[in-house]
Amino acid sequence: MAQRRMLMKGTEAIAEAAIRAGCHHFFGYPITPQNEIPEYMSRRLPQVGGVYLQAESEVAAINMLCGAGAAGVRVMTSSSSPGVALMSEGASYMVGGELPAVIVNIMRGGPGLGDIQPSQGDYDQMTRGFGHGDKHFIVLAPSTVQEAVDMMALAFDLADEYRNPCVVLGDGLIGQMMEPVTFPEPSERTFDRSWAATGKKPGQRRNILRSLFLDPEVLEKHVEKLFEKFKVMELKEQRYEAWMMDDAPPVVISAYGTTARIAKSAIRELRAEGHRVGLFRPISAWPFPVDGLATYVEQTRLFLGIEMSMGQMVEDVRRVVAGRRPVQFWGRTGGMVPTVEEIVAQVKERSAALGQ
Amino acid sequence: MNRVEIDGDRCKACGLCIDACNKHLLTLSSDLNAKGYHPIEIHDVEECSACALCGVICPEGSLAVYKEIKPKKGG
Amino acid sequence: MAEQVAFKRTSVLTDDYFHYCPGCTHGVAHRLVAEVIEEMGIQDRTIGVSPVGCSVLAYNYLDVDFVEAAHGRAPAVATGIRRTLPEDRYVFTYQGDGDLASIGMAEIIHAANRGEKITVIFINNAIYGMTGGQMAPTTLPGMRTTTSPNGRDTGLCGHPIRMCELLDTLVEPKFIARGSLSSPKLILKAKKLLRQAFDLQHSGFTFVELLSTCPTGWGLTPDNSLAWLERNMVPFFPMEVFREPGKMPPQATPYHPDLKVRDDAPKAEKKTEEG
Ligand code: SF4
Numbered sequence: 001m002a003q004r005r006m007l008m009k010g011t012e013a014i015a016e017a018a019i020r021a022g023c024h025h026f027f028g029y030p031i032t033p034q035n036e037i038p039e040y041m042s043r044r045l046p047q048v049g050g051v052y053l054q055a056e057s058e059v060a061a062i063n064m065l066c067g068a069g070a071a072g073v074r075v076m077t078s079s080s081s082p083g084v085a086l087m088s089e090g091a092s093y094m095v096g097g098e099l100p101a102v103i104v105n106i107m108r109g110g111p112g113l114g115d116i117q118p119s120q121g122d123y124d125q126m127t128r129g130f131g132h133g134d135k136h137f138i139v140l141a142p143s144t145v146q147e148a149v150d151m152m153a154l155a156f157d158l159a160d161e162y163r164n165p166c167v168v169l170g171d172g173l174i175g176q177m178m179e180p181v182t183f184p185e186p187s188e189r190t191f192d193r194s195w196a197a198t199g200k201k202p203g204q205r206r207n208i209l210r211s212l213f214l215d216p217e218v219l220e221k222h223v224e225k226l227f228e229k230f231k232v233m234e235l236k237e238q239r240y241e242a243w244m245m246d247d248a249p250p251v252v253i254s255a256y257g258t259t260a261r262i263a264k265s266a267i268r269e270l271r272a273e274g275h276r277v278g279l280f281r282p283i284s285a286w287p288f289p290v291d292g293l294a295t296y297v298e299q300t301r302l303f304l305g306i307e308m309s310m311g312q313m314v315e316d317v318r319r320v321v322a323g324r325r326p327v328q329f330w331g332r333t334g335g336m337v338p339t340v341e342e343i344v345a346q347v348k349e350r351s352a353a354l355g356q
Numbered sequence: 357m358n359r360v361e362i363d364g365d366r367c368k369a370c371g372l373c374i375d376a377c378n379k380h381l382l383t384l385s386s387d388l389n390a391k392g393y394h395p396i397e398i399h400d401v402e403e404c405s406a407c408a409l410c411g412v413i414c415p416e417g418s419l420a421v422y423k424e425i426k427p428k429k430g431g
Numbered sequence: 432m433a434e435q436v437a438f439k440r441t442s443v444l445t446d447d448y449f450h451y452c453p454g455c456t457h458g459v460a461h462r463l464v465a466e467v468i469e470e471m472g473i474q475d476r477t478i479g480v481s482p483v484g485c486s487v488l489a490y491n492y493l494d495v496d497f498v499e500a501a502h503g504r505a506p507a508v509a510t511g512i513r514r515t516l517p518e519d520r521y522v523f524t525y526q527g528d529g530d531l532a533s534i535g536m537a538e539i540i541h542a543a544n545r546g547e548k549i550t551v552i553f554i555n556n557a558i559y560g561m562t563g564g565q566m567a568p569t570t571l572p573g574m575r576t577t578t579s580p581n582g583r584d585t586g587l588c589g590h591p592i593r594m595c596e597l598l599d600t601l602v603e604p605k606f607i608a609r610g611s612l613s614s615p616k617l618i619l620k621a622k623k624l625l626r627q628a629f630d631l632q633h634s635g636f637t638f639v640e641l642l643s644t645c646p647t648g649w650g651l652t653p654d655n656s657l658a659w660l661e662r663n664m665v666p667f668f669p670m671e672v673f674r675e676p677g678k679m680p681p682q683a684t685p686y687h688p689d690l691k692v693r694d695d696a697p698k699a700e701k702k703t704e705e706g
């Protein structure tokens with residue numbers, strides 16, 4: 001069947017894509033700028049026999065995910081930065097209890113109440129500080145609405161495959177953007193759910209989903225088992241886009257999400273003026289595409305991180321580049337969006353200093 | 357005869373069954389169980405009415421009570 | 432010799448030994464829940480949600496599927512389970528007073544208010560047991576704990592919270608009752624309350640508070656704990672069935688306002704005129 005292209009707002013496209021990926025349960029709490037996701041879910045889910053429930057808080061929402069995930073269904077929530085921070089405890093429990101779910105974070109400006117404008121200030125929150133203890137989440141960062149749509153199906157598959165919550169990390173821009181999208185065919189993959197708490201089958205072992213292991217030796221074993229999964233994720237789930245990199249440009253911008261889109265426009269302008277500049281765009285913020293970036297270190301003279309933050313992902317770039325090349329940073333924060341002109345100017349200034 | 361079955365290893369010697377028994381048939385023994393408690397024991401078991409109050413109050417579920425079914429007279 | 436069982440440990444309890452302190456009535460509460468599950472024949476359709484507190488390991492003892500919740504969040508976790516599994520399942524939470532009435536206050540109120548079809552078993556022993564006997568939201572005025580060494584000062588931290596009475600102001604709950612585990616007679620009564628709650632679970636939110644002892648936290652012997660509970664807790668936390676079918680306090684009756692003021696008829700007519 002030919003897929004129809006539809007013009008959709010990012011937030012609504014994310015919601016529809018989740019439903020098409022088989023997610024019929026949504027628990028969430030309103031927060032700007034992602035309210036179109038729960039609003040869309042509250043209209044659509046009853047039509048497909050699903051459940052939309054507005055929780056009393058983000059804390060409750062994540063724990064409803066915990067229950068639904070434990071019961072073995074595809075479930076998601078969406079929120080924005082401070083709301084996601086409130087979910088971090090429950091998310092950690094879900095990693096410990098190996099419960100799948102998808103958490104969408106449409107980032108806004110912080111710290112604190114900050115503002116409701118687009119931001120990328122949660123890179124560290126999602127890749128480092130989301131929840132206590134030794135844990136990781138796969139974090140997917142879409143840069144277009146279509147990519148966000150494709151990512152929803154992927155996120156549910158990854159959550160099920162690894163029995164671990166999966167994060168889709170967008171910003172207010174992608175949420176509000178209207179773009180034509182095509183919804184992918186639903187994935188054919190099936191997943192074992194015999195571990196779910198659905199009622200003890202007679203004659204079988206019962207299922208207990210928990211993260212408490214009072215004996216330190218046992219907990220260490222459990223965490224090591226989790227980290228075997230994380231190791232596999234780090235091997236198999238690194239995703240990135242290398243754009244305009246074939247001619248080994250001396251200057252490489254590292255950017256993700258909508259910032260990467262703006263960077264692309266800037267690179268087009270720069271290239272038109274004869275400046276060779278490329279883009280390294282992590283699609284998975286965790287696992288960070290270490291191997292992909294590593295292949296470009298030798299050929300590059302300068303890395304420039306550009307983010308809607310004071311510089312968070314750039315630390316991962318620095319980690320990979322490991323002092324072999326200069327890694328600089330420029331960004332806007334507080335909900336300010338970098339412009340093409342600003343990026344062009346930044347690159348020119350810096351490449352001039354390099355003697356380009 | 358009615359009887360009370362005591363799972364001595366479960367007993368934590370809390371003594372709640374002692375107070376619950378209207379007939380005062382339960383006491384702590386001088387034995388020690390694996391956990392280091394003096395488990396409960398029953399004496400004068402023939403007095404036991406199988407009221408099961410001891411079983412009902414026992415927080416450990418250590419007690420089971422069985423009631424003898426007396427053959428009906430002339431039956 | 433023919434004999435009949437007058438009392439026997441239910442098979443819905445696992446063989447594990449309880450980790451509770453001697454004389455702690457958590458064990459009694461566990462057993463009652465297990466007995467109700469056995470009597471109803473729903474072991475294969477029951478999912479429990481365990482709390483954080485002394486009963487954090489409840490899943491070791493009750494032989495049903497279990498999900499462990501973060502501190503206070505059991506009603507939210509139970510909501511997630513309830514809203515996804517088939518209707519015939521039974522979902523219950525087992526929570527202490529710190530878990531339910533302090534950190535989990537939002538979750539319990541809202542689960543009750545939504546009328547989640549779950550049974551919440553609330554163990555009220557007026558103290559934090561596991562963390563070492565600190566003051567709880569249900570600690571009695573003047574009661575000494577490790578964080579109220581001179582007794583609970585109501586001027587400083589208010590009076591204890593009566594959860595049943597609080598929940599009884601809501602429209603949705605179908606069953607709210609308080610019982611006690613302080614004597615064999617009351618234990619049997621408590622079991623009836625639990626049975627009623629489970630029986631009504633598929634019609635809406637059901638809540639059973641059980642006054643329970645904490646001999647360790649209270650610094651009393653097990654038998655003195657029972658007496659202390661009856662003397663001090665029962666007067667403040669009366670044993671009552673607050674809500675059951677046919678029993679609804681006036682302030683909790685459903686309200687049906689007439690909201691059809693703005694999308695009223697004239698507008699609709701106007702549309703037809705235009706169209
Ligand atoms: S069954 Fe009744 S009489 Fe017999 S030992 Fe127990 S409490 Fe006492």
Ligand code: SF4
Pocket residue numbers: 366367368369370371372373374395396413414415416417418419454
């Ligand atoms: S009530 Fe149970 S645990 Fe306590 S002394 Fe009696 S048998 Fe032992």
Ligand code: SF4
Pocket residue numbers: 450451452454455456457485556560561644645646647648
């Ligand atoms: S601390 Fe108190 S509530 Fe906890 S197991 Fe011991 S007696 Fe029971």
